[in-house]
Every structure is written in structure tokens, then in C-alpha cells.
Amino acid sequence: MGLRERKKEQTRRTIEDAAFRLFAERGFQATTVADIAAAADIAPRTFFGYFPSKEDVVFCDFDATFDSLAGALRERAEGVTTFDALRTWIFEMFSEGGDGALDPHQEIRQRLVRENESLASHESHLLGRVEELIRAAVAADLGDEDHDLRPRLVAAAALAALKAIQPLDPAEKHAKPFGDEGVAQLDEAFAFLDGGIAALQERRAGARTS
Incomplete structure (x- = not known):
């Protein structure tokens, strides 16, 4: 796996970890894509480059x-x-x-x-x-x-x-x-x-x- 692929995989895992942490704390409905993006230190549009929806993160x-x-x-x-x-x-x-x-x-x-x-x-x-x-x-x-x-x-x-x-x-x-x-x-x-x-x-x- 090249450097670019490793960085993409790391970003994906960061989004997943941030999302599940928020889901555990706030619940699914109360957590927004903007919340996940902020917790993962990315822009919301970056989130959608990895996952089409909150459901897909789950x-x-x-x-x-x-x-x-x-x-x-x-x-x-x-x-x-x-x-x-x-x-x-x-x-x-x-x-x-x-x-x-x-x-x-x-x-x-x-x-x-x-x-x-x-x-x-x-x-x-x-x-x-x-x-x-x-x-x-x-x-x-x-x-x-x-x-x-x-x-x-x-x-x-x-x-x-x-x-x-x-x-x-x-x-x-x-x-x-x-x-x-x-x-x-x-x-x-x-x-x-x-x-x-x-x-x-x-x-x-x-x-x-x-």
C-alpha cells in the first residue's frame, strides 16, 4: 500500500472512530455529519468522499x-x-x-x-x-x-x-x-x-x- 492509500485509510478510520464515539455519547439521531466531521478534524465534504451517509458509517x-x-x-x-x-x-x-x-x-x-x-x-x-x-x-x-x-x-x-x-x-x-x-x-x-x-x-x- 502506497503513502496516498495509507493516508486515505487513516482518514477513513479517523472518521469511523469519531463517528462511533459520538454515536455512543449522543445517539445516532442526535449526531450530525457536521459533528462527525468536526470531531475527525475534516471538512463535511471530505466525509462524503468516504461515506455516502451516516448509515454507511455504522x-x-x-x-x-x-x-x-x-x-x-x-x-x-x-x-x-x-x-x-x-x-x-x-x-x-x-x-x-x-x-x-x-x-x-x-x-x-x-x-x-x-x-x-x-x-x-x-x-x-x-x-x-x-x-x-x-x-x-x-x-x-x-x-x-x-x-x-x-x-x-x-x-x-x-x-x-x-x-x-x-x-x-x-x-x-x-x-x-x-x-x-x-x-x-x-x-x-x-x-x-x-x-x-x-x-x-x-x-x-x-x-x-x-
Whole structure:
């Protein structure tokens, strides 16, 4: 990374840190872009050079995480299923030492989403993009088009399963690396999803031979 890129990355992190500090102190609605810019010692127009909106600051790591997941699904070896690749990616990202396990803003982000309908809606939109990504990968596994019913069903179930294994206490979500219980829950979720795919494949194979 060159000097210019390092400076841009430093400015981005400064904006993020300033924003989350203000969000924690004042709340999301009471914090303006001008407030964030002043706290980060930049002009408001500079803020918009890095983030389109306040909502995008709250989910500042989403694009990098999304691109990482897309790469993991796209580059999986032949014979590696969507959920094999997803499981490996999750542990690389969120187990101890992974980028996702080191997110310093996650607890504040979760609180903000609970308290603000606009942020909850924005999060749902972002999760929809993840579901679309999984749907395309599952379609490739099944030999379907990604708009077909089977990959849509499996992708929706996958997102529901991933939400279901999150801690009941929102403050604990992603706050620490996976423990033994988290590993077991993740394995159960993916066993369920892989089993569903296998059942769909068997059903189609049976229909072809009948």
C-alpha cells in the first residue's frame, strides 16, 4: 500500500472512530455529519468522499466483509459446497485473530440498530445482499438459475439459520471468538442446510428417472 492509500485509510478510520464515539455519547439521531466531521478534524465534504451517509458509517466494514465472502464462494475448489466454503470463511473471519473478531465497534453498532428503525432497515437491506450472494452460490451447486425456487429457499433458510445461532443477548453478538458451543451450533446449522440441498438433489434425480 502506497503513502496516498495509507493516508486515505487513516482518514477513513479517523472518521469511523469519531463517528462511533459520538454515536455512543449522543445517539445516532442526535449526531450530525457536521459533528462527525468536526470531531475527525475534516471538512463535511471530505466525509462524503468516504461515506455516502451516516448509515454507511455504522456499517463501515460491510463492503470489505461482503467482498471477502464473495471471493470465498467464487474461488472455492471443485467439490466444495457453498456451506463448506461458508463455514471455513466464518471461522477465518470470526475466530480468534480473524478480522471480524477484532471489530471494535460491533457492540455499539448492535445497540444503534436496536434503537433506530432506519438502521434496522438498512441492515436488512445489507443482509439481503448476503442472501443474494448465497443464493447464487447454491444455484451453482444445484445447477439452477439463481432466481429458481430451490436456491431461493435454501438461501432464505441459510440466513435464518445464521441469525438463529446468534447469542440471545445482543451485546454478545460477535463480541468474542467462537467457543465450543458456537462451533457446535454452526455445524448443526450447516448440516441442516447441506441436508436440505441433498434432499432437493435426490428429489430432482428421482423425477428424472421416473
